[in-house]
Amino acid sequence: xxxxxxxxxALLAACARAGLDARDATVLHVRANAVYHLPHAGAVAxxxxxxxxxxxxxxxxxxxxxxxxxxxxxxxxxxxxxxLDQPVAVAGHVATFWRYVxxxxxxxxxxxxxxxxLRRLHELPAPAVAVPDVNLLxxxxxxxxxxxxxxxxxxxxLLARASDLEQQxxxxxxxxxxxxxxxxxxxxxLLPSGAxxxxxxxxxxxxxxxxxxxVPTSMWYRFGRPRNExxxxxxxxGISPDGVPACLCFSSCxxxxxxxxxxxxxxxxxSAPS
Numbered sequence: 001x002x003x004x005x006x007x008x009x010a011l012l013a014a015c016a017r018a019g020l021d022a023r024d025a026t027v028l029h030v031r032a033n034a035v036y037h038l039p040h041a042g043a044v045a046x047x048x049x050x051x052x053x054x055x056x057x058x059x060x061x062x063x064x065x066x067x068x069x070x071x072x073x074x075x076x077x078x079x080x081x082x083x084l085d086q087p088v089a090v091a092g093h094v095a096t097f098w099r100y101v102x103x104x105x106x107x108x109x110x111x112x113x114x115x116x117x118l119r120r121l122h123e124l125p126a127p128a129v130a131v132p133d134v135n136l137l138x139x140x141x142x143x144x145x146x147x148x149x150x151x152x153x154x155x156x157x158l159l160a161r162a163s164d165l166e167q168q169x170x171x172x173x174x175x176x177x178x179x180x181x182x183x184x185x186x187x188x189x190l191l192p193s194g195a196x197x198x199x200x201x202x203x204x205x206x207x208x209x210x211x212x213x214x215v216p217t218s219m220w221y222r223f224g225r226p227r228n229e230x231x232x233x234x235x236x237x238g239i240s241p242d243g244v245p246a247c248l249c250f251s252s253c254x255x256x257x258x259x260x261x262x263x264x265x266x267x268x269x270x271s272a273p274s
Contacts, residue, residue, distance in 0.1 A: 007034040010047050010093035017088050018097055020045075033203070037100060043082055044098045046203070050089070051146075056139065057094045059132065061087040064202040065096060066129040067180070074124060077117070079191070079200040101200070105192040111217055111229050114187045115236035117199050122210045127180055134181070134208025136169050137162050165252055175244055176210035183208075186216035211244050218244075219251050 011034075015022035021040035028035040028044070036045045050057040065086055071078040080099040088095045140162055144155050182189075183204025191198040217233045218241075234241040 006049070006092070007047055010091045010095065011036055011045060013090035014045065014047065014088045014093070014095035015041075017090060018082075018084050018086065018095075020082075020097060038097075039100075041097075042100050044100050045095055046098065047093050047095045048203075049092065050094045051092050054089045054092070054094055058087055058089055060203060061094050061096050063130070063132050064205055067127060067131060067205040068202050070127050070129045071121075071124075076121060076124065077196055077198045078202060079198055098200075101191045101193050101198055103192055104194050109187045109225075109229065110190055110197075111187055111233040112236040113197055114185065114190055114199075114217065115233045117190075117197070118182065118185055118213045119237050121182065121199075122176065122179060122213070124180065131180060131205065131207045134183075134206045134212065136166060168252075172209075174209040174211060176214075176239070178209050179207065181206060181208050181210055181213045183212060184216070185213040214239075214244055215251055219255075 007030075011025060012022055015025075015038065020038060020043060022038060022045075023040050025036045025038050025045070028037055032048065034047045036047070037043075038045055046061075048057050048061070065081045068078040068081050072080055079101065082097040082099060084097065086096050088097075141159065144150055144158055147155075150158070182199065182202065183206050184201055185199075189199055189201045191200050214233075214237070218230055220229060231241050
């Protein structure tokens with residue numbers, strides 16, 4: 001069965017388990033998750049492949065639901081998880097369901113809005129819910145062992161690099177302190193709505209160094225974006241762009257962990273269920 005068909009089966013099963021209408025579902029995007037709009041439920045389904053033991057993905061998704069419920073109760077503009085028993089594990093996949101946000105503009109690179117939201121997030125008191133500790137390299141080692149696309153030499157190099165980065169992390173000091181972080185804070189996760197901008201994609205929410213949320217923007221100019229985006233982000237957040245040395249360590253981690261998931265991504269986007 002193709003990746004497209006597996007996602008389709010998982011979507012139908014998860015919606016049936018949650019009591020949601022999957023008719024006319026459309027694919028919004030496929031990256032680490034397959035994300036569907038469920039128009040008859042006014043919802044979005046986020047589905048992650050979890051072959052073998054779904055426990056780690058279930059734990060991560062459950063944390064995203066807990067954290068966003070707490071954030072919304074605290075008045076922070078996070079995407080809203082549906083009020084149902086979730087996450088849902090079905091057919092080797094894990095799903096969560098969210099209130100659909102009707103966009104009033106195109107998602108773009110509004111780095112200043114992102115920075116202000118992150119500063120607001122970082123100034124919140126400690127959450128009154130359980131939040132997992134940061135996992136520096138995520139499932140890198142397991143992904144490397146499971147991937148058939150990564151050669152032995154590449155695998156050995158990445159594993160050695162992972163060990164080196166973990167040692168660097170232990171020696172790094174945090175200018176911004178530690179607390180609740182989004183974990184994947186880039187401007188593409190901003191959703192402009194009639195009620196204001198909403199920050200989405202909380203699958204990586206955790207407790208850790210706040211510099212982690214600055215890394216995506218700090219990396220952009222290294223890959224062709226203007227440096228002034230990073231400078232404007234820093235000014236809106238309230239830090240000097242050159243005053244957060246920990247970003248280099250986290251940037252290296254992000255580059256390292258990007259390999260195996262990319263190799264494992266289905267070659268074609270999943271089709272919507274009929």
